[in-house]
Amino acid sequence: MSKTIITAAITGGIHVPSMSPYLxxxxxxIIDESVRAYEAGxxxxxxxxxxxxxxxxxSDIEVFREILTGIKARCDVVVCxxxxxxxxxxxxxxxxxxxxxxxxxxxxNTGSMNFALYPLLSKIDNFKYQWExxxxxxxxxxxxxxTFDVLKHFCKSMEEIGTRPEIEIYDISMINNTQQxxxxxxxxxxxxxxxxxxxxxxxxASVDNLLxxxxxxxxxxxDFQWSVCAAGKFQFPMGVTNLVLxxxxxxxxxxxxxxxxxxxxxxxxxxxxKAVRISRELFREPATSxxxxxxxxxxxxxxxNF
Ligand code: KMH
Ligand code: ZN
Numbered sequence: 369m370s371k372t373i374i375t376a377a378i379t380g381g382i383h384v385p386s387m388s389p390y391l392x393x394x395x396x397x398i399i400d401e402s403v404r405a406y407e408a409g410x411x412x413x414x415x416x417x418x419x420x421x422x423x424x425x426x427s428d429i430e431v432f433r434e435i436l437t438g439i440k441a442r443c444d445v446v447v448c449x450x451x452x453x454x455x456x457x458x459x460x461x462x463x464x465x466x467x468x469x470x471x472x473x474x475x476x477n478t479g480s481m482n483f484a485l486y487p488l489l490s491k492i493d494n495f496k497y498q499w500e501x502x503x504x505x506x507x508x509x510x511x512x513x514x515t516f517d518v519l520k521h522f523c524k525s526m527e528e529i530g531t532r533p534e535i536e537i538y539d540i541s542m543i544n545n546t547q548q549x550x551x552x553x554x555x556x557x558x559x560x561x562x563x564x565x566x567x568x569x570x571x572x573a574s575v576d577n578l579l580x581x582x583x584x585x586x587x588x589x590x591d592f593q594w595s596v597c598a599a600g601k602f603q604f605p606m607g608v609t610n611l612v613l614x615x616x617x618x619x620x621x622x623x624x625x626x627x628x629x630x631x632x633x634x635x636x637x638x639x640x641x642k643a644v645r646i647s648r649e650l651f652r653e654p655a656t657s658x659x660x661x662x663x664x665x666x667x668x669x670x671x672x673n674f
Contacts, residue, residue, distance in 0.1 A: 369650075369651050369652050370614065370652065370663075371652060371653050371654065371655035371659055371663070372611060372616055372617060372643075372647040372652045372653070372654050372655060373411055373412060373593075373595060373616035373617075373655045373659075373660050373663065373664075374409055374410045374411060374412075374616070374617055374618075374619065374640060374643050374644065374647070374654050374655070375410060375411070375412040375413070375414055375448065375562075375595060375597075375616070375617070375618040375619070375620070376401075376402070376405035376406075376410035376412070376413050376414070376618070376619055376620040376636045376637075376639070376640050377413075377414040377597065377618055377619070377620030377621070377622030377623055378392060378398055378401050378402050378405065378413055378414065378415060378416070378620055378621065378622065378636055379391060379392045379393070379398055379401070379415075379416055379418060379621060379622060380416050380450075380620070380621070380622025380623070381416045381418075381425035381450070381452060381453070381454045381622075382485055382622060383488075383621065383622070383625055384423070384488075384492070384495075384497075384500035384503065384504065385422075385423040385496050385497065385500065386492050386494060386495050386496045386497070386500055387488070387491070387492060387625055388621070388625040388632050388633075389632075390621065390625070390632060390633060390634050390635060391423070391621055391625065392418075392621070392636075393418050393420070393423035394418075394420045395420055395431060395434045395435050395438065396438070398415070398417070398418070398435050399435055399438035399439050399442070401621075401635060401636050401637070402415065402435075402439045402443075402445065402636075403439060403442045403443050403445075404635060404636065404637040405445075405620070405635075405636040405637050405640045406443045406445040406657075407443070407637070408636075408637040408638075408640035408641045408644065409640050409641070409643070409644035409654040410445065410619075410636075410640045410654075411445065411446060411654065411655045411656055411657045411659065411660045412445065412446040412447075412448055412473065412657070412660060413439065413445050413446070413447055413448065414448045414450060414475065414534075414618070414620065414622065415432070415435060415436065415439075415447055415448065415449055415450065416450045416452070416622070417431040417432045417435060417465075418431075419431070422497050422499060423497070424454075424497070424499050424500075424503065425453075425454035425503075427453060427454070427457055427461050427462065427464070427465065429464060429465050429468050429469070432449065432465045432469060433468075433469060433674055436449075436469060436471070436672075436674040437674050440669070440672075440674060443657075444657050444658075444669055445657050446472050446473055446657050446660050446661065446666065446669075447471050447472065447473070447672070448471065448472075448473035448474060448475060448534055449465055449466050449469065449471045449473075449474045449475070450474070450475045451463055451465075451466055451474055451475050451476065451477065451522060452475055452477055452512075452536075454503075455503060455506045455507060455510055456506075459513065459514075459518040459521065459522070463521070463522055463525050466525065466526065466529070466531055467525055467529065468673065469672065469673050469674045470529040470530070470531060470671070470672050470673040470674075471531055471672055471674075472531065472532065472661070472666040472667055472668070472669065472671075472672060473531065473532050473533075473534050473560075473664070473666060474526060474531050474532075474533060474534065475533075475534050475536050475562070476519075476522055476523070476526070476533035476534060476535050476536060477512065477514050477536045477538070478514065478519065478535055478536060478537060478538075478542040478545045478546050478549075479514050479538065479539065479541055479542040479545050480511060480512060480513050480514045480515055481511070481512050481514075481538055481539065481567075481569045481570055482510065482511065482512070482568065482569030483507060483510050483511075483512040483567060483568075483569050484507050484508060484510070484567075484568040484569050485503075485504050485507040485568070486504050486505055486507050486508045487568060488504055489501070489504050489505065512569070516545075516548075519545065519549060519554070520549070520552075520554050523549060523554040523555055524554070530667040530671060531667075532560065532664055532665070532666055532667075533555070533560070534560050534561075534562050535555075535559050535560060535561045535562065536562050536564050537561055537562065537563050537564065537581060537585075538564045538565075538567055538569070538570030538571065539570045539571045540571065540580060540581065540584055543581070543584050543585055543588050543589075544588075546559065546561075546588075546589075547588050547589070550589075557589055557590045557591050557592075558590075558591045558592070558665070559589055559591070559592040559593070560592070560593050560594075560595075560664050561585060561592055561593070561594040561595070562594070562595045562596070562597060562618065563578065563581045563582075563594060563595070563596040563597070563606075563610075564596075564597055564598075565577065565578065565581075565596065565597070565598040565599070565602060565606055566598045566599035566600065566602045566606075567599055573598040573599065573602035573605075573606050575605075575606075575609055578596060578606055578609055578610060578613075579613075582594065582613055582615070593615070593616065593663065593664065594610070594615045594616065595610070595615055595616035595617060595618050596609075596610040596615060596616075596617065596618065597618035597619075597620075597622075597623045598623065599623055599624065600623075600624050600626070601624070601626070601629070603619060603623050603624040603626075603639075604619075604642070604643075604646075607619065607643065607646075608646055611646065611647055611650050611652060612650065617643055617647070619636070619639040619640055619642070619643050620636050620639060620640075621633060621636055621639075624639070627639060627642065
């Protein structure tokens with residue numbers, strides 16, 4: 369049985385501070401959570417930055433640099449930088465951090481879509497910061513823009529610096545988009561896919577839909593490895609189903625703030641520990657960071673610029 373790549377998506381840019389006191393916000397919290405997730409068995413950490421003042425999603429390269437330098441000083445985890453950005457950010461702002469810091473892996477979102485977070489508003493009674501409410505409300509009008517010109521620009525930028533794209537597939541159409549990029553020479557086969565399920569605007573999280581994504585990928589691509597992440601209560605059901613299929617699994621507070629129904633996770637590491645336990649029960653050892661470098665053909669930690 370192949371090893372499982374467990375990714376921890378540490379803080380993301382979706383949940384807001386009022387939703388959980390355990391969501392890491394400051395540079396130090398994001399570093400500490402990443403290292404603890406690594407120690408618990410995550411081979412990859414998926415990193416977003418937040419404004420240390422009030423926890424709003426940030427694209428500040430210097431904040432990213434501080435986070436990544438701090439992580440690298442303490443462990444050799446593979447860092448995947450997000451190029452998802454946040455409401456109102458231009459594509460150039462979204463890729464700038466990757467161009468500067470040259471990570472081994474970066475997210476690559478393969479299509480435009482609605483990305484609606486406003487239903488979260490009804491779950492929050494007291495907002496700690498006004499920006500949280502404004503931010504969630506604004507997603508009612510948001511188009512997450514990933515047109516082909518943006519996709520090609522991101523592919524070229526990543527290829528120039530040897531960063532491997534983690535290909536985020538939020539819906540079946542994005543498999544088609546990815547194949548088009550292969551046909552035009554912007555991506556090579558031997559892909560690393562991340563199925564992202566349960567975002568309002570993307571494919572709903574269900575076993576049928578996971579099979580649909582997997583089977584369509586098998587029919588479309590010659591060679592790929594794949595992981596899944598799913599929003600909220602679907603995080604573990606989709607992750608575990610994917611382990612059974614032979615794929616990999618992402619956990620982390622970016623995707624779900626919970627460890628059990630109604631029980632907030634106190635850390636990313638708590639979710640990683642659970643993923644490790646389940647994976648081992650299925651006779652799949654968690655991959656180490658060095659395993660992942662070989663499995664995904666990454667350039668190596670010595671070639672990053674942080
Ligand atoms: N936030 C998730 C919906 C990214 O950061 O670029 C998917 C994701 C993509 O993590
Ligand atoms: Zn992300």
